Amino acid sequence: SDHQLVYPPSPDQMDWSSLYPDYVVEEAKDNEMAGLDATPERAPMTTKPKRLSKEVEVADIGCGFGGLLVGLAPTMPDTLILGLEIRVSVTEFVEDRIKALRAKHHEAKLYRNVGVLRANTMKFLPNFFRKGQLTKIFICFPDPHFKARKHKQRIVSTTLNSEYAYVMRPGGIVYTITDVPDLHEWMVQHFEAHPSFERISEGEQEADPCVEIMRTETEESKKVERHKGQKLVALFRRLEDPAW
Numbered sequence: 109s110d111h112q113l114v115y116p117p118s119p120d121q122m123d124w125s126s127l128y129p130d131y132v133v134e135e136a137k138d139n140e141m142a143g144l145d146a147t148p149e150r151a152p153m154t155t156k157p158k159r160l161s162k163e164v165e166v167a168d169i170g171c172g173f174g175g176l177l178v179g180l181a182p183t184m185p186d187t188l189i190l191g192l193e194i195r196v197s198v199t200e201f202v203e204d205r206i207k208a209l210r211a212k213h214h215e216a217k218l219y220r221n222v223g224v225l226r227a228n229t230m231k232f233l234p235n236f237f238r239k240g241q242l243t244k245i246f247i248c249f250p251d252p253h254f255k256a257r258k259h260k261q262r263i264v265s266t267t268l269n270s271e272y273a274y275v276m277r278p279g280g281i282v283y284t285i286t287d288v289p290d291l292h293e294w295m296v297q298h299f300e301a302h303p304s305f306e307r308i309s310e311g312e313q314e315a316d317p318c319v320e321i322m323r324t325e326t327e328e329s330k331k332v333e334r335h336k337g338q339k340l341v342a343l344f345r346r347l348e349d350p351a352w
């Protein structure tokens with residue numbers, strides 16, 4: 109349950125260095141001056157975190173076994189991509205998968221821009237990302253929670269959409285895909301009703317190369333393919349905040 113989840117009190121206290129070691133900026137002097145030493149008693153996140161040369165810009169909410177991360181990574185090699193997953197064993201699987209891919213593609217320096225984190229995205233998103241940090245959020249085949257009394261567990265809701273809006277940069281895109289028509293309509297309704305988002309036209313949607321990756325590379329998309337199910341896609345643009 110959530111009390112076992114580790115999360116930073118605020119984004120600037122998050123230490124990303126173990127996820128993206130190739131992007132760590134050496135700052136030994138700064139740490140000495142701040143008088144901080146990483147004593148073992150201290151939780152890693154209470155010491156000054158190592159800084160990266162880049163920030164995470166793309167998040168895959170409920171990444172499952174990581175197919176989307178692996179599909180996206182080589183197409184945007186200069187962008188840090190993060191999968192968020194609540195299940196421990198699945199998160200570990202993705203960690204191992206990334207490790208193996210980095211080793212295999214060592215020469216080409218591929219997959220260094222992709223990482224995975226165990227997190228409950230329904231609770232701690234603003235702990236990890238500062239306002240306006242993300243340019244893309246993917247929500248691929250989220251759990252449908254069919255029954256009405258379970259709808260509050262859906263990963264798209266008025267409240268959660270405000271959190272997505274908060275962590276997203278204006279102009280950023282939320283990508284959604286599902287094989288469940290009722291959930292598709294639910295996601296469209298909730299994003300269209302939200303003042304920070306507008307739906308993206310089908311033309312623009314189909315021209316976006318991420319859409320094809322989302323349709324074919326996630327584990328769930330492959331399962332739906334085998335069952336000849338439908339894949340319902342909707343994209344939403346994060347709008348500028350209105351002037352005060």
Ligand code: SAM
Pocket residue numbers: 169170171172173175192193194195198227228229230231247248249250251326327328329
């Ligand atoms: N996106 C993947 C795909 O398309 O293959 C996985 C889809 S799977 C049906 C939904 C995933 O979301 C599961 O791996 C589940 O553990 C994860 N999940 C559900 N609720 C979550 C939450 N609150 N925070 C993070 N992950 C969550």
